[in-house]
Amino acid sequence: MNWSEYEDDVLKAGYEAHRTASEIAATLGRTSGAVRGRASALGIAKAKLSEPEESGFENEAVCQYCGQISMPGEECNCPEAKRERRIKDQILRAKNTIREVFGQACQDEGYKPVSAENIEIMDAAAVQIANYKMHAVSLVLSSGTRAKLTRGAKGVIKVERSETKKTTLEVGE
Ligand SMILES: [Zn+2]
Structure with missing residues (x-):
């Protein structure tokens, strides 16, 4: 799902308010992995959104066929x-x-x-x-x-x- 301008604003505001990825995710109805993914795409340092209890990889999947890493909620498109x-x-x-x-x-x-x-x-x-x-x-x-x-x-x-x-x-x- 694409991110709307509004969602990006919520993400940035959340980041500035030092909220966790999980909290921002709950506000947006997205997964915390998706929030982290979008944050890094926007150039917001991952470290600032990281949480001690989360590795940041729990929602990401490695394709068993081609080895490509898919973002949370996305699937590999190899044949x-x-x-x-x-x-x-x-x-x-x-x-x-x-x-x-x-x-x-x-x-x-x-x-x-x-x-x-x-x-x-x-x-x-x-x-x-x-x-x-x-x-x-x-x-x-x-x-x-x-x-x-x-x-x-x-x-x-x-x-x-x-x-x-x-x-x-x-x-x-
Ligand atoms: Zn694949």
């Missing part, structure tokens, strides 16, 4: 880091969908939630698919309840549920 974020995002989205379709929330749609163990297995399958280790997984969870996870276009993981029992009952009775 490997981007790929990892995309995979993590796909896993997160798949896990949310799994919970919507098979967890407590599915009762709203008239379905029965499956066991936590079943959900764990589907989560593990989603991780495999997101990492391109598998393309699709089909599971028979209990009599009639089936789950299918597939990698779709753009790598998005599709989660499907089918109830064969329900269909059989409708047809048979």
Whole structure:
């Protein structure tokens, strides 16, 4: 997020009043690392904003792929880091969908939630698919309840549920 003139003024005024980076950060709704980063960008001596209990590096991240240091709240944009974020995002989205379709929330749609163990297995399958280790997984969870996870276009993981029992009952009775 870019810093506005107003925020820069608050930062400078805070610095002149000998407030800590944490205090200034709280006023601005930013992290103390971001305040320190901006202070150094503005040429305000880091030492004047430093705090004994903080190293100044706790919010900064070193990219495990290219070794570049990212400022707090920012992420590395090398291809490997981007790929990892995309995979993590796909896993997160798949896990949310799994919970919507098979967890407590599915009762709203008239379905029965499956066991936590079943959900764990589907989560593990989603991780495999997101990492391109598998393309699709089909599971028979209990009599009639089936789950299918597939990698779709753009790598998005599709989660499907089918109830064969329900269909059989409708047809048979
Ligand atoms: Zn990187």
